[in-house]
Amino acid sequence: MTRSTDTTKLWLKLLLAERGRSGVLAALAEIEEVDVEIVEKELDELRERKSNVKPKRKKTALELLQDSNVEGHKLTLMKQLGCAYESKWFLTEMWRVRTFLESHGIKADRLKSRSDALPKVVNVLHRMSESELSNALSELHRTERGDFALLADQIMGSKQESSKTT
Numbered sequence: 170m171t172r173s174t175d176t177t178k179l180w181l182k183l184l185l186a187e188r189g190r191s192g193v194l195a196a197l198a199e200i201e202e203v204d205v206e207i208v209e210k211e212l213d214e215l216r217e218r219k220s221n222v223k224p225k226r227k228k229t230a231l232e233l234l235q236d237s238n239v240e241g242h243k244l245t246l247m248k249q250l251g252c253a254y255e256s257k258w259f260l261t262e263m264w265r266v267r268t269f270l271e272s273h274g275i276k277a278d279r280l281k282s283r284s285d286a287l288p289k290v291v292n293v294l295h296r297m298s299e300s301e302l303s304n305a306l307s308e309l310h311r312t313e314r315g316d317f318a319l320l321a322d323q324i325m326g327s328k329q330e331s332s333k334t335t
Contacts, residue, residue: 233291246302
């Protein structure tokens with residue numbers, strides 16, 4: 170929130186504490202030159218509208234894939250890649266997600282998070298052939314240990330090699 174919004178809320182809280190709800194509503198009605206009942210009605214409508222708005226829950230990869238009309242082995246591969254994506258084993262970082270999507274012709278410059286990108290990733294998986302999905306999954310298993318483990322192996326390997334030479 171902005172500073173002016175916070176300040177306004179603080180002033181309103183002080184007014185409510187000092188004058189009470191009915192006093193603040195009466196003053197507002199007088200300023201707006203309307204009846205207090207109209208102000209109360211609008212306030213109740215605002216409260217009702219706010220309570221009816223429910224946050225939209227994002228679907229998981231499995232939920233998105235259930236909506237697709239794919240069956241058999243391809244669906245199994247897609248589910249494995251979808252679960253790997255959600256657990257950050259597949260397309261581990263946002264730059265990789267963007268690269269993956271753009272390599273399949275989907276604009277990814279406005280995506281802010283991996284969860285925002287999930288429907289687009291599932292869409293690309295849906296368009297991929299079974300062999301492409303198998304290749305992506307085998308690549309995933311080949312690098313399953315992750316970037317940090319590979320880096321650690323390289324560091325440890327270089328230390329072992331240097332200790333052998335001395």
